[in-house]
Amino acid sequence: MRLSRYFLPTMKDTPGEAAIASHRLMLRAGMIRQSAAGIYSWLPLGLKVLRKIERIVREEQDLAGAHEVLMPTIQSADLWRESGRYDDYGDEMLRLTDRHGRDMLYGPTNEELITDIVRRELRSYKDLPKNLYHIQWKFRDERRPRFGVMRGREFLMKDAYSFDLTEESARHSYNAMFVAYLRTFARMGLKAIPMRADTGPIGGDLSHEFIILAETGESEVFYEKGFDAFDPLAAMPDYDGDLQPVVDCWTGLYAATDEIHDAAACPVAGDDLITGRGIEVGHIFFFGTKYSAPMGAVVQGPDGSQIPMQMGSYGVGVSRLAGAIIEANHDDNGIIWPVAVAPFDVGLINLRAGDAACTGAAEDLYADLRQAGFDVLYDDRDERAGTKFADMDLIGLPWQMAIGPRGLEKGVVELKNRRSGTREEIPRDGLVARLKG
Amino acid sequence: MRLSRYFLPTMKDTPGEAAIASHRLMLRAGMIRQSAAGIYSWLPLGLKVLRKIERIVREEQDLAGAHEVLMPTIQSADLWRESGRYDDYGDEMLRLTDRHGRDMLYGPTNEELITDIVRRELRSYKDLPKNLYHIQWKFRDERRPRFGVMRGREFLMKDAYSFDLTEESARHSYNAMFVAYLRTFARMGLKAIPMRADTGPIGGDLSHEFIILAETGESEVFYEKGFDAFDPLAAMPDYDGDLQPVVDCWTGLYAATDEIHDAAACPVAGDDLITGRGIEVGHIFFFGTKYSAPMGAVVQGPDGSQIPMQMGSYGVGVSRLAGAIIEANHDDNGIIWPVAVAPFDVGLINLRAGDAACTGAAEDLYADLRQAGFDVLYDDRDERAGTKFADMDLIGLPWQMAIGPRGLEKGVVELKNRRSGTREEIPRDGLVARLKG
Secondary structure (H helix, E strand, O other): OEOOOOOOOOOOOOOOOOOOHHHHHHHHOOOEEEEEOOEEEEOHHHHHHHHHHHHHHHHHHHHOOOEEOEOOOEEEHHHHHHHOHHHHOHHHOEEEEOOOOOEEEEOOOOHHHHHHHHHHHOOEHHHOOEEEEEEEEEEOOOOOOEOHHHEOOEEEEEEEEEEEOOHHHHHHHHHHHHHHHHHHHHHOOOOEEEEEOOOHHHOOOEEEEEEEEOOOOOEEEEEEOOHHHOOOOOOOOOOOOOOHHHHHHHHOOOEEEOOOOOHHHOOOOHHHEEEEEEEEEEEEEEEEOOOHHHHOOEEEOOOOOEEEOEEEEEEEEHHHHHHHHHHHOEEOOEEOOOHHHOOOOEEEEEOOOOOHHHHHHHHHHHHHHHHOOOOEEEEOOOOOHHHHHHHHHHHOOOEEEEEOHHHHHHOEEEEEEOOOOOEEEEEHHHHHHHHHO | OEOOOOOOOOOOOOOOOOOOHHHHHHHHOOOEEEEEOOEEEEOHHHHHHHHHHHHHHHHHHHHOOOEEOEOOOEEEHHHHHHHOHHHHOHHHOEEEEOOOOOEEEEOOOOHHHHHHHHHHHOOEHHHOOEEEEEEEEEEOOOOOOEOHHHEOOEEEEEEEEEEEOOHHHHHHHHHHHHHHHHHHHHHOOOOEEEEEOOOHHHOOOEEEEEEEEOOOOOEEEEEEOOHHHOOOOOOOOOOOOOOHHHHHHHHOOOEEEOOOOOHHHOOOOHHHEEEEEEEEEEEEEEEEOOOHHHHOOEEEOOOOOEEEOEEEEEEEEHHHHHHHHHHHOEEOOEEOOOHHHOOOOEEEEEOOOOOHHHHHHHHHHHHHHHHOOOOEEEEOOOOOHHHHHHHHHHHOOOEEEEEOHHHHHHOEEEEEEOOOOOEEEEEHHHHHHHHHO
C-alpha cells in the first residue's frame, strides 16, 4: 500500500482524553477515531489489525469443533423476560422501542437468543453436542466509558455457546474452549493465564478468566511460578480426546485476580508467588441449565424423557484485544506489533521522494517484496525523513526498510527490527531472503 | 464438514410466512432463522454464503482503490441534526436514548458519520481523492418488513463514500464504483444492468441503480436489447485511466425501472425493448456538496481557499444479495448456487451409512477431495437415501456425489451437476480430475 494514497492520519501530539498507552497509541497511529463516548470508528490500519485478531479467533474456534453463526445486534425484549434477565440487567442494557412500540434491546450478550434458536431446532440427544459461536458487535451502556477500545460501549466480541446432554459432556465442551483460548492468545504473541473467576451476571459455578500480563493492566494478579514452562502451541490438541489432563496442568498452578485472591488463604508464598498486573481478554462459563430450564430448551433423551440441555458460554473480547495487545507490546516511540497481528509485514521508507534514483530503487523493492508475498506499507510521501521514521516507529510494523542515497551508493538497504531495535545493512539482493529468514 | 456434526436444520415443509422463493428456500435450507420481525440470525450455511458475497464485494472495492474502514452501528443524533436529516428521516430511523439521556440512533446509512471523520482528518487538496468504504450492519425500521433478508430491518450493507476536490475528479470516482459494481455482480454469476435512478433521500443529481434480472423480481424493468454482449470480466479495468468510455458503453443502451420508465417517451420500441423483472442490489449517487457544505467538510485548495469536498456514496446490499442470488438461481427442488458463492463446492452422500464398505469408500473420497482443496459437505448421517438427495438438491451445492453399493461394485461414483441436472458415472480414480477439469 502506498502511504500517499492510504488513509492513515497519524498524530504527533498525545491526545488529552487518552489515559492509557493503547488508547493514546491507537489514536496517534490513526487506528481509531471516537464517534461518540465509548463508540469508535476503525480506520484502515486499525481495521486490518482487528480482522487479523478475528481470523485467529475464528480459526481456533473452528479447529475446536465450534460452528460459526451470526446473530443480529437487535433482540426482542421478550426473550430476556423469559430468562428473567430483562429487569436484572440494569442500565448497561441499551433498551429501545421500535416504530410499533415493541420493546427491543441491543444485545450485550446472547445466551437468550442462541437458546431460542437451539430449542426450536435441536430435538434429540443425537443432535448433541453442539457449540455455536458468532463474532458480532455488542453494546453495553457503561456509565463511564474510557480507555478507548478497552472499555468501549460498542465492542466486538466472539461468544460461543455449548449444548450438551450431560454434565460430563458439557465439561468436555468447556475444556475444548479452555484449550482453544490458550492457543488463540498464544498465536497473538500473548501470555495468557487462566484464572478461576467469579461468574457474575452470567451465572453458573465453573468459570475461568484468561488474563494477559501487562504492566499497565487493569487488575492486580497473583500467580504461581511455572506458567512459563507451558506452551499451548507445542502440540496440536486432540479435541475428540480427553482434554482434562491439559486443563489440570494449567489449573494445577495457583492464579487469581485481586477480586478473588486472599493473601491469608493463598497456598503459595514467597518467591513462588508472582505479583503482576493483567488484562482480561477471555472469560468462559459453565452454567448447566440456568437458561435451558426456564426457556424450555430440552431434547429427547435415549429413554424418551425430556432433558434440559447443559450449557456453557465462552467470550473473547475481540476489539478489546487490539488494545490489550498494544498494552503488552509498546515502547516510548509507539506500538510493537507481534508478527501475527501486525497490520503490514514491512514498512518501506523512501528517504528522498524527490530523487529519481531513490524512488526507482524504492519502487523496485516495493514490487519485489509484494511479489514475494509480503504485505508492505510503502512510505512514498514527500515528507522529511524524521517524520517518516517517527511514523514507522509509531505504527510499529515488525520490519522497517529505508532507502536513501547513501545506502544506494553502497548497494545496501537499512533493515530495522522494530522489536529489538537492531539495524543492519543488507545487500539489496539479499533482502527478501533475509526477511523470509 | 460432516453433516452429522454440522448445524444444518433443513425443513421439508414450506414455511407459511414466506411469500417469495428466496425467503422460503433460505428457511428450508437452514440458512437463516427469524429472531424478530425483519431481523434474522444467520446459521452456518447462510453465513458461509454471506461471507463469500462479502469477500467478492471487498476484493472489488479494494481493486478500485477504496480503503476499508468500519464505522459503528450506533451514532450520535447530533451529526444528523447538522446535515438536517435527523427530522427528515422519519419512522424508518431507529432512534434511542442512552443512559445519560443523549439522543442516539442505529445508523440507516453513514453519510454524516464518514463526513465527520473526514472533515477532521483531510485538510489539503493533496489528501484527495479518497474513497472509504465499510461493510456494516444497518437498521431501517420498515413498517412492514417482509421477503426475508430481501427487505429486512437489520441488514448488511457495503457503503462507500468518495471525496474529491473537483466535480471532474468526483465523476471519475463515481465511474470507478460503476465499473467495480459491474464486476462485483458478474463475479457472483449475476447479470446486473445499471439503470438511471431517482436519488431519493440521499440527494444529488446523478445516480444509477444496479438491477439483476429475476422472474420473481420486485420491480418491472425495461431495457434495450444488447446488454448480453457486454462482459464486465473480459478485461481488468485501469482504475487510474479514463473509465468514461466503459460507463458510456453501458449507459448508451436504454434501461429503466417502472419508477422512471415512460412508455410514451421511451426512445426504444418493438423487439428492441425487453420487459422483465428485476431486483435492486446496488445504488450509486453523486451528490456534490450536499453534506460537505453544511457540515464544513472543506480542504485547502492549491490557491489557499477553503473548498467543500465533492462527495458520492455507493451502496451494495450484501445480505440482500444472498436472497437476490437465490431468486435468480433456483428450481422446484431448491437453490442452485453459482460456484463463486456456493457454501461448499461438493456435497458427498454416503447412501448406506450402516455399511462398512460404503462408509470406508465415502471416508476415503471425503479425505481425497479435501486434500485436493475442495470444500466438501459430507452427508454421513444415518438417514434414508431419499432424504439425503432431497436435502442436497435443496441446499444447492454445484456438485453432488453419491456412494452406494451398486456403484462401489462397478468402481464408479455418481456425479450430478446441480444446475444442469446431468448425472454421470465417473470411475473413482478420475473424480478429482473431473471436478478440477
